[in-house]
Amino acid sequence: MSPSIGPKSEALSFLSAGGQMGEFFRSYAWDQTPMGAPEAWPQSLRTSLGFVLNSTLLGAVLWGPELRLLYNDAYRIMLGDRHPWALGRPVTEVWGETYAPIADAFAEVMTSGKGFGSNEILLPMTRSGVRQTTYWNATASPVFGEDSSIVGILNVAIETSDQVIANHTRDARHKLLSRKNISLAEAIDSRTLERDKAIEAKLVAARDAERVQLALAAGAIVGTWSWDLTQDCFTIDEGFSESFGLESLNRLDDIPLAGIISNVHPSDQEGLANAIRDAICRGGPYAHQYRVRRQDGDYHWVEANGRVEHAHDGTPLRFPGVILDLDEKRELLAQRDQAIEELRNLNAALEHRIEERTRELMQSEEALRQSQKMEAVGHLTGGLAHDFNNLLAGISGALDLISMRVEQGRTENLAKYVSTAQDAADRAAALTHRLLAFARRQTLLPVATDVNRLIGDMLDMIQRTVGPGIRVESMRAADLWTVLVDRSQLENSLLNLCINARDAMPDGGLLTVETCNRRVDRDVGKELSIPEGQYLSMSVSDNGTGMPPEVVARAFDPFFTTKPIGAGTGLGLSMIYGFAKQSGGHVRIYSEIGEGTSVCIYLPRYSGSAMDNDHSTEPLRLVPTDAGETVMIVDDEPTIRMLFSDVLEDMGYHVIQAADSLTGLSILQSDIRLDLLISDVGLPGGMNGRQMAEAARVSRPSLKVLFVTGFAENAMLNEGHLGPGMSVLTKPFNIGVLTERVKELISR
Numbered sequence: 001m002s003p004s005i006g007p008k009s010e011a012l013s014f015l016s017a018g019g020q021m022g023e024f025f026r027s028y029a030w031d032q033t034p035m036g037a038p039e040a041w042p043q044s045l046r047t048s049l050g051f052v053l054n055s056t057l058l059g060a061v062l063w064g065p066e067l068r069l070l071y072n073d074a075y076r077i078m079l080g081d082r083h084p085w086a087l088g089r090p091v092t093e094v095w096g097e098t099y100a101p102i103a104d105a106f107a108e109v110m111t112s113g114k115g116f117g118s119n120e121i122l123l124p125m126t127r128s129g130v131r132q133t134t135y136w137n138a139t140a141s142p143v144f145g146e147d148s149s150i151v152g153i154l155n156v157a158i159e160t161s162d163q164v165i166a167n168h169t170r171d172a173r174h175k176l177l178s179r180k181n182i183s184l185a186e187a188i189d190s191r192t193l194e195r196d197k198a199i200e201a202k203l204v205a206a207r208d209a210e211r212v213q214l215a216l217a218a219g220a221i222v223g224t225w226s227w228d229l230t231q232d233c234f235t236i237d238e239g240f241s242e243s244f245g246l247e248s249l250n251r252l253d254d255i256p257l258a259g260i261i262s263n264v265h266p267s268d269q270e271g272l273a274n275a276i277r278d279a280i281c282r283g284g285p286y287a288h289q290y291r292v293r294r295q296d297g298d299y300h301w302v303e304a305n306g307r308v309e310h311a312h313d314g315t316p317l318r319f320p321g322v323i324l325d326l327d328e329k330r331e332l333l334a335q336r337d338q339a340i341e342e343l344r345n346l347n348a349a350l351e352h353r354i355e356e357r358t359r360e361l362m363q364s365e366e367a368l369r370q371s372q373k374m375e376a377v378g379h380l381t382g383g384l385a386h387d388f389n390n391l392l393a394g395i396s397g398a399l400d401l402i403s404m405r406v407e408q409g410r411t412e413n414l415a416k417y418v419s420t421a422q423d424a425a426d427r428a429a430a431l432t433h434r435l436l437a438f439a440r441r442q443t444l445l446p447v448a449t450d451v452n453r454l455i456g457d458m459l460d461m462i463q464r465t466v467g468p469g470i471r472v473e474s475m476r477a478a479d480l481w482t483v484l485v486d487r488s489q490l491e492n493s494l495l496n497l498c499i500n501a502r503d504a505m506p507d508g509g510l511l512t513v514e515t516c517n518r519r520v521d522r523d524v525g526k527e528l529s530i531p532e533g534q535y536l537s538m539s540v541s542d543n544g545t546g547m548p549p550e551v552v553a554r555a556f557d558p559f560f561t562t563k564p565i566g567a568g569t570g571l572g573l574s575m576i577y578g579f580a581k582q583s584g585g586h587v588r589i590y591s592e593i594g595e596g597t598s599v600c601i602y603l604p605r606y607s608g609s610a611m612d613n614d615h616s617t618e619p620l621r622l623v624p625t626d627a628g629e630t631v632m633i634v635d636d637e638p639t640i641r642m643l644f645s646d647v648l649e650d651m652g653y654h655v656i657q658a659a660d661s662l663t664g665l666s667i668l669q670s671d672i673r674l675d676l677l678i679s680d681v682g683l684p685g686g687m688n689g690r691q692m693a694e695a696a697r698v699s700r701p702s703l704k705v706l707f708v709t710g711f712a713e714n715a716m717l718n719e720g721h722l723g724p725g726m727s728v729l730t731k732p733f734n735i736g737v738l739t740e741r742v743k744e745l746i747s748r
Contacts, residue, residue, distance in 0.1 A: 018053030019073040024084070025053065033088045035068065048143045048154050055156065057364050061143070062153040066090040067106070078159075098123050102138075106153060109140050113150055114550070116140040135164040137361070156364055158357050163350050225260075225306075227319040229280065232256050243302060243323055245295040265291035265299055280319070283310045289326060301326035395424045446484045446583065448608045451538055452476040455513055458491060462498045462513070469508035472498075476515045481536050484606040485583050490538075493576045497540035497599050500573070504544030504597060512541045518602070528586040534605040535585065541598035547591040555589055576601065629675040629746055630654045634664035634692070635708070636684055644678065647735055648742065660685030661692040668696035674703065675746050681709035693726070704745045708738075 018025065031037040045063060052059040053072045060071040069091050076083045079094075086094040092103070101123060105116045117139040125134045138157035145151035223240030227233070235253040236246070245263045249255065257276075264272055268290035279286035286306045291299040306321020398421035402414055455474055463472045494513070501511045516537045525532040547555070556577040573587075576599075580587045584604045591597040631653045633644050638659070645655045656672070658664035662685035668674065677696065679689035687695070693705045707728040722728065727745060729738065 018050070021071065021073050021076055022053045024087075025049075025070075028084075028087070030088075035063075035088050042146055042151070044143055044145045044151060048152065051367060052154065052156075055364055055367070057156050057158060057360060059154070059156045059364075062091050062106070062155060063143075064152060067092070067110075067153065069094050098125055102140075106140055106155075109142050109153055110150055113142045113144075115142065132161075134159060134161045136160060137357070139361075156361070158361060160357075163354065166346055166350060222302075222325045223323040225321055225323070227257070227321075229308075229316040229319055234260050236260075240323055243294070243300075243325065244292050247295050263293040265293070267291075279306075279308050280316050283308045283314075283316070286319075286321065301330055395421045398424070446486050448482050448606055449485050449487050449490065450480070451483060451490070451515055451536060451603075452480050454487065454491060455494065455515065455538075458494060459513075462495065462511075465495065466498060466502040466511060470502055470505055470511050471509075472511050472513070474513045476513075477517060479517070480515050481517050481534065481605040482608060483536050483603040484608070485603055486579070489579045493579055493601065494538070494540065496573075496576060500599075501540055501542035501544065501597070504542050504546070506544075509543045509596075512539075514539045514541065517605075520602070528588070528602065530584070530586050530602065530604075535602045536605060537600050537602050539598050539600040541596060543596040546593040546595050546597055547589075548593055552589050552591050556587070573599075628652075628654060630656065630673050631676045631678060631742065631746075632656045632658065632664070632667065632674050634658045634661065634677070634679040634683065634689065636660060636680065636682075640680075640708075643735070644738070647739060651739065653742075661687045661689065665692050665695055668692070668703075669699055674700065676742060677703060677705045678742070679705065679707060681707055697723075704748065706741060706745055708733075 035041075045061070048061050049070055052061055052070070055072060056074065058072070058074040058078060060069055060075050062068065063070060067090055068088050069086055070088065071079070071086075079086055082094060091106075092099055102121060108114070109116050118137070121136045121138055123134050123136060125132055136157050137160050138155065141154045141156075142150045143152040143154055222243045224237050225240055226235045228235075233253065234255040234257065236244075236255065237252065241247055241249065241252060244260065246255075246259075249259070261269065261272060272288060272290050275286070275288040284307060286308060287303060289301060289303045291301055293299050303324040303326050304321055305324065306319055308316060309318045309320075311317055398417040402417045402421075405411065405414060405417075455476060459472060459474060466472060498511060498513070505511070516539075518535045518537050520528065520530065520532050520535050522532045555573050577587050580601050580603070585602040587602070588600050589597065590600070631648050633641050633648075633655060634657075635641050635644075636659055641657045641659070645657060648655050656667060656674075658667060661683040664679065664683075664685070665687070668677070677693060679693060681689040683689050683692065685692075689707055689709075693703070693707075697703050702725065704725045705727070707722075707726070708731060709728065725745070725748065727741060729741060
């Protein structure tokens with residue numbers, strides 16, 4: 001007996017858009033079933049079930065070791081009167097022998113964690129009491145629980161019975177038509193051979209006879225004729241007479257050509273006359289198709305086959321031949337053409353339906369991938385929180401000790417606490433940048449870069465990082481093109497790849513950094529999802545352990561890592577992928593088990609000249625100003641405004657503060673002297689920092705602006721996209737960098 005339907009459960013309120021089954025799930029008395037109350041359901045079940053219930057495709061979650069069936073509206077319709085009895089029951093109990101053909105494949109998904117899919121699964125099914133053979137395009141993907149174990153299967157399917165049956169029918173009709181055509185061709189060839197032999201024998205035995213009598217057993221040959229060209233006299237047989245509608249004639253000989261062709265279709269008479277004239281002039285074989293009218297008034301198609309005999313001096317003498325009925329052949333050909341046209345239309349319709357269903361399936365798979373990514377984020381949120389809390393503990397603890405020592409008057413060892421806090425802040429900034437790079441939402445500062453020089457400057461650091469057991473080589477192409485790229489992000493990407501290569505060679509090996517100019521054509525560009533054109537490639541290769549295909553396929557997924565817990569966040573390759581795509585390029589991985597791995601970054605060519613690298617790391621120096629310049633700071637974070645104001649006021653600048661864009665714009669539109677605007681990009685107040693600055697420049701066209709941001713609505717906020725007198729700094733940054741940039745902008 002099915003459990004009764006009880007009060008609506010708030011535990012499933014997030015399934016508000018799940019259709020009829022969503023409502024059914026929310027009101028079902030789950031506490032009376034082996035599934036238990038929804039309040040105890042794990043997040044992995046809720047995520048996969050939410051995806052299924054909101055999908056328009058036929059879908060189900062098979063949950064737990066017993067694979068209990070939880071399904072959506074489309075699946076409910078297929079179940080028929082099995083619903084609602086089937087809800088929450090083991091799939092084998094619900095489907096019985098219908099499940100048997102795929103049972104092993106689904107069991108393999110539960111044990112191996114590898115997905116399963118097929119576009120022509122045959123399942124016997126009973127519908128409305130009638131047993132049918134059905135075909136399905138189905139996928140089965142593992143559902144991973146909170147502890148990474150396999151806890152169920154996500155099953156999405158599309159019925160393709162009509163398509164598969166139509167394809168089978170088409171193939172059968174093709175074979176049938178092929179056999180008919182072969183049989184017809186064999187019959188025609190055989191009869192033509194018999195006809196030619198009979199004509200030749202009669203001509204030899206009775207050359208001076210008034211007619212040629214051909215033996216006619218059956219089939220397409222329906223009559224014979226012999227035409228005395230010297231007298232214009234035809235001798236025909238009864239079959240010819242019936243075929244040409246000449247039964248009213250009193251005799252079968254001494255008939256002139258005009259009497260023979262009197263019943264030929266008017267539209268075909270000119271063509272027939274030309275064919276006869278040509279055959280008589282050249283001599284030899286003759287064949288022509290046309291329509292003639294029978295005595296009942298109906299026209300039918302015939303083919304006349306004969307041979308014109310000439311005397312030694314070239315005079316035409318005789319023209320014997322036979323008549324073949326083409327109606328049967330033409331009917332077969334018409335049936336064939338009609339069948340081909342029907343098949344063509346059917347194929348077009350099926351292809352359209354397949355495209356639509358494939359598109360739906362791809363959309364569902366993309367939604368599933370996004371769901372799995374979010375589930376992965378949920379699994380690792382605790383780990384990320386752990387990392388950030390450690391960093392914050394280092395910063396907070398160092399600041400507490402500094403505060404305590406200052407109160408005690410013990411200032412001699414404060415430098416180590418400052419260094420500790422700064423190091424933790426730098427590590428937190430690096431982790432944030434990796435997350436933004438993966439999301440392709442970081443603020444890039446691209447400059448024209450000589451990649452060969454960048455690699456050369458980093459080789460010593462790379463060698464120290466990978467250790468003495470690994471030999472580092474570089475193969476840098478001559479005349480390498482310039483690229484427009486964020487130099488620090490490219491350096492970070494190169495170092496990450498070298499560290500990954502080091503980890504893949506625990507016993508040592510060879511690490512190679514290589515550059516090359518590449519031309520990407522349309523086909524390769526389509527494969528890489530980048531426009532065709534000229535690209536620079538930078539690759540890092542190792543001869544280490546290599547990766548299996550399933551690892552390569554997931555290498556760029558966020559938080560995916562094969563390293564032990566604590567040895568990596570799984571964001572390195574994701575960051576590199578996001579950075580490359582955001583820079584207009586791409587990343588590819590080539591790997592073989594036991595042979596090693598090569599990761600190649602493609603970056604679009606830049607036509608400008610490379611800029612010199614700036615490795616300045618000068619400490620903070622506050623150079624006072626005596627010109628009384630006014631700087632306005634607009635930022636919604638009070639601590640940022642306080643820090644910037646203190647530093648700039650120490651330098652002698654007059655500072656004005658605003659916490660939102662509305663207040664800032666009102667000051668900017670006044671007549672107060674302003675020499676520089678420093679503004680965050682993301683601001684409250686109805687407009688962002690960029691919009692506020694552009695509005696201010698209507699009345700202050702020469703206003704100089706410095707944007708400071710850690711996240712921009714336009715992630716490519718850089719000098720190449722800014723107006724004159726505008727610059728950008730990405731948070732976090734050294735205060736010394738800020739003061740130098742302020743001095744530089746004001747002095748322009």
